[in-house]
Amino acid sequence: MLERLFESTLWNSRFIVILAVVFGLIGAVILFAVASIDIIVTAKYVVATYLSGTHPENFHQDVIGGIIGAVDLYLIGVVMLLFAFGLYELFISEIDVAKESEHDETQLLAIHSLDQLKDKISKVIVMVLVVGFFQKVGYTQYSGALDMLYLALSITAVSVGLYFLGKVGK
Template structure:
């Protein structure tokens, strides 16, 4: 009898996984809001560039850097979003509304390994976007530095190739 009570208590404790689900969704919403604010700030700067006397020297690279930074934040928000949906489905309950949606494949998770794979792919994309954001602001003065850039881009391309090749 004590064993059954303990097992029931253990099974009921899975409800605690609602905390990472809730805070993951809140974190995703915060990142979505920050990224959207950044894009709105870029739109405002572009407006000032064309219609006001606002012409900073590094305007184009600043705009591209800000947009890439927003994409980076959106991707991080998606990591939290996918994580929250996956944890909920694995530990709490299946989401009925998701079953009837044609977009369910993106968020549908059947195992912890599948959740890790989905998260890993998005995290890799976050790292790639972050890499390009940093490269945008780097200055290359020697041919060796240009070679390092080319080799790192080749490495990223090969990594993406093998990542997608593993799906098939």
């Protein structure tokens, strides 16, 4: 009887994962909201700049930086969603509504093992890093040929990395 009680308690302790699921979803909603506000702020900046007839020196870089920054936040929000969905499906229960759906998108969120969850999250994290890299590149000042060579090499390295990331699991 003691063994049965202990095993039951141990099995039900998996429900503590609900905290990570709920707060993961809250984090995703916050990230989506902040990214959306950033897009709105950038749009207001563009409209105000064009209505005033003046163009600041770094206008295009500021606009691109604002939008890429928002994309970065959206991608991190997607990581949080994948994390929440994956933990829920792995530790709590399959999502019945997703199984009943006729859309193929449900396969995107279907997580059947920790390795699948890790692979999906790591791919999105790599994309976050790539977006962050290109955001930083937009603000970098290039003073000579060597700087341009470093830029070309870094873009090549990112491209090769993305190519091999696409080959994983195939």
